[in-house]
Amino acid sequence: MKNEYIPHLAEIVSVRKETHDTKTYRLVFRDSGLAGSFDYKQGQFVQVSVLGVGEAPISITSSPSRKGFLELTLRAAGRVTSAICRLHTGDSVYIRGPYGNFFPFKELKGRDILFIAGGIGLAPVRSLINLVFDNRDAFGHITILYGAKTPQEICFKNELIKWEGIRDTSVFTTVDKPDGTWKGHTGVVTSLYDKANINSKNSTAVLCGPPVMIKFAAKELLQRGFCRPDIIVTLERYMKCGIGKCGHCNIGGLYVCTDGPVFTWDQVVRFPENEHVF
Ligand SMILES: Cc1cc2nc3c(=O)[nH]c(=O)nc-3n(C[C@H](O)[C@H](O)[C@H](O)COP(=O)(O)OP(=O)(O)OC[C@H]3O[C@@H](n4cnc5c(N)ncnc54)[C@H](O)[C@@H]3O)c2cc1C
Numbered sequence: 001m002k003n004e005y006i007p008h009l010a011e012i013v014s015v016r017k018e019t020h021d022t023k024t025y026r027l028v029f030r031d032s033g034l035a036g037s038f039d040y041k042q043g044q045f046v047q048v049s050v051l052g053v054g055e056a057p058i059s060i061t062s063s064p065s066r067k068g069f070l071e072l073t074l075r076a077a078g079r080v081t082s083a084i085c086r087l088h089t090g091d092s093v094y095i096r097g098p099y100g101n102f103f104p105f106k107e108l109k110g111r112d113i114l115f116i117a118g119g120i121g122l123a124p125v126r127s128l129i130n131l132v133f134d135n136r137d138a139f140g141h142i143t144i145l146y147g148a149k150t151p152q153e154i155c156f157k158n159e160l161i162k163w164e165g166i167r168d169t170s171v172f173t174t175v176d177k178p179d180g181t182w183k184g185h186t187g188v189v190t191s192l193y194d195k196a197n198i199n200s201k202n203s204t205a206v207l208c209g210p211p212v213m214i215k216f217a218a219k220e221l222l223q224r225g226f227c228r229p230d231i232i233v234t235l236e237r238y239m240k241c242g243i244g245k246c247g248h249c250n251i252g253g254l255y256v257c258t259d260g261p262v263f264t265w266d267q268v269v270r271f272p273e274n275e276h277v278f
């Protein structure tokens with residue numbers, strides 16, 4: 001019988017510094033059973049472990065359309081993520097997964113897509129963004145609204161510039177606290193809605209970021225005519241097993257690790273209030 005908890009060895013083949021505490025790792029599997037490949041879907045996560053330290057759930061940030069490697073973006077938040085952020089090219093980590101549900105893709109074809117992300121929340125959404133761009137003709141207008149606390153905390157800087165150059169795409173970046181060098185927009189991400197001319201017609205919104213950002217971003221989308229099923233969010237919750245066995249990630253009758261991490265706003269409004277998700 002397959003043991004779900006046995007991880008695969010993956011080698012770090014490149015490291016890109018995003019901010020002072022956040023890095024993006026490209027991994028290649030060295031496990032003979034995987035022979036370099038690892039199939040996953042946009043929005044899924046993996047459990048990443050470092051021997052002797054522990055394991056943490058991390059979203060897959062690469063697009064499934066780009067084969068042969070896996071990318072993860074980590075912020076050094078605690079024991080495991082800090083240990084991984086000390087690793088270099090040539091070092092290895094252990095991976096199990098992929099786990100969880102995923103962002104819709106076929107269902108979004110023909111629609112405009114509005115991506116709203118805050119901070120490191122751009123990481124899971126980036127998987128879908130690049131999948132959409134690798135199938136550009138199948139979608140309508142793409143709008144990306146991205147907010148960071150300061151200009152130094154903007155992740156995927158080069159990619160934000162690259163996406164802006166793709167046809168029929170609008171990218172807006174904002175920061176909460178500008179510095180002397182910042183020439184862009186200042187304010188919370190919802191302050192970009194008018195500038196971006198947000199329109200609910202034939203649109204789906206995909207959100208990821210701090211709970212407070214998601215709460216207000218979704219609330220204002222509803223006021224602007226978005227229907228609850230057309231607002232999709234991906235959530236974080238404290239996790240242990242990642243496979244629906246331990247109950248740590250439970251919200252009401254759902255497990256975030258298996259029923260999520262991707263939910264529609266229609267599901268979110270039914271979460272019990274005492275779970276304090278937002
Ligand atoms: C589906 C999913 C996807 C994720 N994707 C990413 C990602 O792409 N990149 C990324 O950097 N992070 C991601 N995270 C968050 C990451 O898994 C957590 O921050 C994780 O706790 C980090 O592990 P750690 O050992 O480094 O930190 P920990 O030592 O676990 O500490 C991290 C923080 O969690 C708090 N914490 C610890 N235990 C508990 C507890 N029992 N209840 C509540 N809070 C607690 C600590 O106080 C601390 O603030 C994701 C989480 C989920 C569920």
Ligand code: FES
Pocket residue numbers: 238239240241242243244245246247248249250255256257258
């Ligand atoms: S993390 Fe164990 S049930 Fe979800």
